[in-house]
Amino acid sequence: DVKVTQSSRYLVKRTGEKVFLECVQDMDHENMFWYRQDPGLGLRLIYFSYDVKMKEKGDIPEGYSVSREKKERFSLILESASTNQTSMYLCASSSTGAKTQYFGPGTRLLVL
Amino acid sequence: EDQVTQSPEALRLQEGESSSLNCSYTVSGLRGLFWYRQDPGKGPEFLFTLYSAGEEKEKERLKATLTKKESFLHITAPKPEDSATYLCAVLRSQGNLIFGKGTKLSVKP
Numbered sequence: 001d002v003k004v005t006q007s008s009r010y011l012v013k014r015t016g017e018k019v020f021l022e023c024v025q026d027m028d029h030e031n032m033f034w035y036r037q038d039p040g041l042g043l044r045l046i047y048f049s050y051d052v053k054m055k056e057k058g059d060i061p062e063g064y065s066v067s068r069e070k071k072e073r074f075s076l077i078l079e080s081a082s083t084n085q086t087s088m089y090l091c092a093s094s095s096t097g098a099k100t101q102y103f104g105p106g107t108r109l110l111v112l
Numbered sequence: 113e114d115q116v117t118q119s120p121e122a123l124r125l126q127e128g129e130s131s132s133l134n135c136s137y138t139v140s141g142l143r144g145l146f147w148y149r150q151d152p153g154k155g156p157e158f159l160f161t162l163y164s165a166g167e168e169k170e171k172e173r174l175k176a177t178l179t180k181k182e183s184f185l186h187i188t189a190p191k192p193e194d195s196a197t198y199l200c201a202v203l204r205s206q207g208n209l210i211f212g213k214g215t216k217l218s219v220k221p
Contacts, residue, residue, distance in 0.1 A: 045208055106154065
């Protein structure tokens with residue numbers, strides 16, 4: 001079974017803090033994705049990566065950056081957290097051939 | 113512009129009352145349509161992938177169908193444990209997914 005894990009289920013941070021969200025997958029997938037999910041807005045793509053050290057902007061990259069130093073790990077970074085970044089963050093991975101994305105359990109981030 | 117629209121936003125059914133959820137899409141060159149189930153506070157769980165018009169997939173009480181403009185998720189004789197939000201997504205030419213906002217299904221015993 002595909003397994004995608006996220007470092008925290010719940011996180012509380014203060015405005016201006018630097019926040020790291022970690023995602024690890026164990027299926028040797030080439031592609032990894034970061035989304036945020038908000039009521040009424042659905043799932044929106046922040047960044048994705050097709051390979052180690054590669055990154056592509058999604059639909060809402062502003063205020064975020066990413067890092068992919070190893071194939072199995074994809075990090076989302078909030079350089080200076082703001083209250084409008086309070087959200088559910090979801091990581092996903094997929095293989096280049098199959099394209100089906102498998103999701104982690106999510107991290108619910110609260111920025112005060 | 114690629115777009116995915118799901119309807120209805122919410123659906124309440126009695127146990128055993130069959131119904132369908134709709135996903136309409138506009139995308140240049142469909143490369144795949146995906147259905148997911150999401151329980152509260154959890155990540156989406158993959159259900160089906162459909163690739164071409166006329167294709168159908170089934171899993172227990174769920175059946176997904178695809179036409180050139182929309183997909184349906186048919187739920188036959190639902191049970192309370194089928195209560196969840198169902199998400200539809202299409203694969204863009206860039207290789208990533210665009211999601212609809214989901215249909216929240218409640219099945220009462």
